[in-house]
Amino acid sequence: MLRPFPLLALVSLPLWLAACSDPAAQNSGPAPRVVMTATIQPLAQSTLTLTGVVRARNEVPVAFQVSGRIAERLVEAGQPVQQGQLLYRLDPKDLAESVRVAKAAQAAARASLQTVQAEKRRTEQLIKQRFVSEQAKDQVELRFNEAKANLDRANAQLQQAEHGLTYANLTAGSDGVITDVTGEPGQVVAAGQRLGALATAQQSEIEVQLPEHIQPPQTGSADFAGQSLQLKLRSAAGSADSASLTRQARYSLNEQPAELALGRVLAVQLQLPAQNQQVLVPLAALDERGQQPQLWTVTDGKAQPHAVEVVALNAQSATVRTELPADSRIITLGTHLLEPGMAVRELKP
Template identity: 30%
Template sequence: MHASLPILTFGLAATLAACQAKPQEAVKSDRPVLVQAVAFEPQAPERTFVATIRPRVESDLGFRVAGKVARRLVSVGDTVKAGQALAALDATDLRLQREQAEAEMRAATAALLQAESELRRILTLRGQGWSTTATYDRQQAITEEARGRLARAERALLLAENAFSYATLTADLDGVVTATQIEPGQVVDTDKVAIRIARLSEKEAAIAIPEAQIAAVRTGTASITLWSNPDKRYQATLRELSPSADPATRTYQARFSILSAEETVQFGMTATVTIGEAGTTEVARLPLSSLHNQGGGPAVWVVGTDGRPALRPVTVAAYQSHDVLVTKGVSDGDRVIILGVQKLDPGQRVRIVETLQF
């Protein structure tokens, strides 16, 4: 009876030890961890600017002669072709000037014919001894004057015809009318802007750049998205950067040519210009608490599909106050443990309690 007592006591102790070991193993295999999904991005952040779609070529057209506007043939938004009539002046006075120039030329032509005929007659008489050299020289001078008068009359007629043609304002290029500043009945001078036309083939995005961002804009790569269609992205190139700042805003005006702009890209639309640095290294930003170093360099714990963590060596590009920038060792979408990494063991099962999307 007394001999079986130690055996029973030993059995109870073994049973209690086994019961205590099972909860400890369960706690160890289901350690809760906090993870963060890896997302690579350019090391230098992209910069965005609000832009307005503008034409590269916009011409202010005006009449080359003064007069009273008789007709305006186009309105804002109309598409025009090169050579198309846009507006016309009252051409009554210009027509009279042309008719006057035509009459002057006819008179000069008749005077020249008469002078040349008289010169030939005097030359014949001179050969027969009936005319003097002085008479011949005088008639030759009259003939030269008649030729000069005819030349002046021809130039005057050409100028009158040009002035008459200037009474009709025509388009110099294919484009769209963006402004009209004349109305029928209005008297305009030669320095008055009548109609503004923008070329449709070349479109740009105009932005204002702060002084601190000039270098990034010069060397970066640009893309453009319209506010009306943010899912469509257009590639762009810097065409013009103002050498001086605007005195009011202290910003520099820049224009980006839009490559392969479609008809949906219309003048006056609001857009966003995104500037990224060319050749920027892709990095993953992780908390400093995710790094684990056992003497072989920095590493992180990555949770696999089986729910077990694996230690991976990583290449660190830079250390910041709260974060570390990693270039190699992890991939997009990897789940990196960011808290309690010193208490983990390889192969130990973990339980994710919260996932942060970076």
């Protein structure tokens, strides 16, 4: 009895050999990688919430015009002051000593000038009698001019020292509120060193510190005593602070509540521009290889990376800032295996 299986194998062998020798079958290349995709979701909230501080529109630094040791501080932060009110007092001992030294220098310069003047008169008499030459007169004239200049300099130094003695009392230049104080009794300070600030205007505004990558929005609002105060951008720093990596912005208030004290901290909401809006993506879609995190999209059957900025992470998702449109589809799994231009095939649901 004949068995069919050997016969079937003999018939199939040529076909199998032909398939193995087919160049088209050998050069077809790897199949496109199958990937799963999802649509990125824009965050429903496009408002940035920050902490703002109530500031006066005009603040004048408080500082001495001379160096010295603080003997007394007469104000506290938040205290209203009137023009001419005493704020700080320096120890006058060193300043008074400077006046005494300047007076001594002035007396010496005056005596020197008087001596040269007498010598000049004698020389002029001797020249008339032809006992000395004209060259001697020139020398005496030179010493006289030098002595006169020394006296002028001594007078100026004495005047400066006397003014410095009056600068030992630091007073308010105008009515206002002391917003902060940094000087303490016993502290040695330099001329011009900031010891506080005097708010000189009644108009208040809100100061906020924005992340360096965000352009200050034009409008916003602040919560105060159960009401929403409308804000409008007045000024913004041209660049970010290198230490804090934040950018200062100040917003004017449409209303000025009387109870809104300087230095008060408020919650501020700022409407972000479109370029600053954030999107939510699956955590597995985030590829952190390279120098910057990235997302992958499918373009004409090929994987393409797009750099993003990570704002926040949780166990399932990531909040990122990206230039991709809100309805873009991104690859959600296996992104660490992708390369730019790799052939991929989107798995249809």
